[in-house]
Amino acid sequence: MNSLQSNPAFIAYAIACLILSTNLIFLWAFSGATRGKTKTAINPEDAAKFGGTLVESDPPEVARVLRAHTNAQANIYPFLFLGLVFVLAGGSACVAQIIFSIFVAARLAHTFVYLKGKQPWRSIFFIIGGLATIGLMLDIIWLLIRG
């Protein structure tokens, strides 16, 4: 098989995958950093080795970052599977670029406003990301039917 490197739809996918993975990994690392700043630990061995108060559940500022991460996972992974299916099915580069850009921008904005606690912006960016996902699914169905 030839590499997909000369396929512009694949390039768009690769860039979206890099940015969305960074978004996810940032949120995960940030939840740990935030827990460190609260000087709490969820595992006894962490409290013993690194200090901090052992707690049964995370303080609110850590829980917020983890909710943002959970929301990001629930939305980004399905999109990344569907995006790859779209590219491998021969989907158009133009459609890929538009839908991937909208989704990536909406998810980055969602992360930002979730951490800042801003409504109704969080709901708005969640819905935009959801609509981009639905649009991608309809495009895949169209590709499969058209054959």
Next chain:
Amino acid sequence: MNSLQSNPAFIAYAIACLILSTNLIFLWAFSGATRGKTKTAINPEDAAKFGGTLVESDPPEVARVLRAHTNAQANIYPFLFLGLVFVLAGGSACVAQIIFSIFVAARLAHTFVYLKGKQPWRSIFFIIGGLATIGLMLDIIWLLIRG
């Protein structure tokens, strides 16, 4: 690279991916809708903007939907990675169609009986999905060994 659109194993994967993504996105959206119906909010900004009682942990009906979602994620994502590896490794369309169908049917049934709280059906459909995943892994190993 040529598109995979004429590969029937890939078509089976694309359809499975569409249905399983819809399953995941439905559960996620449904958890939010269920929270709305209980008139509770987990984020202070949601309570402030949309009303509802601020709670520290979700009421039982919301927690059930989220457990169903967590279970779906833990099982569906590994399957979708393995399914794509199977297709890209040149796995047979017939095997793909059988295994993907069993897994998709088991997971949809699992979601339904989890939301309804029906045992032992939930365990049965979980096990069927797990066996389909193990079958897929053995098929991939066979493809790699046969070369």
Next chain:
Amino acid sequence: MNSLQSNPAFIAYAIACLILSTNLIFLWAFSGATRGKTKTAINPEDAAKFGGTLVESDPPEVARVLRAHTNAQANIYPFLFLGLVFVLAGGSACVAQIIFSIFVAARLAHTFVYLKGKQPWRSIFFIIGGLATIGLMLDIIWLLIRG
């Protein structure tokens, strides 16, 4: 499209995907088995059908397995998306073999020391896995820029 079966970078990806999926599925199944051993149930229908005490939150030994699983998911899924992008972009087999091996070894070790509650090993293996992921992302960026 030709199968990727003769592409050694893809073979490395397929093996990594098999091992990491097994890691994830093991942790998920192990959390259920551990819950069974504590004779607790999180769902009322489980307590009614299989016995055990109905609890609102999992006992500490179950919660530990679930934290290990959550950590595994947060790290492994982004890596599996990025690894596939690397292979499909025509990344070198040698780089794939090195980075995938380091990541897989670090994650298996992370799972083991998380279940055993060993620090600073857990942090060390988490960081090694994270560095492998960053290395993979830089390799993808290099592939895309080089064209």
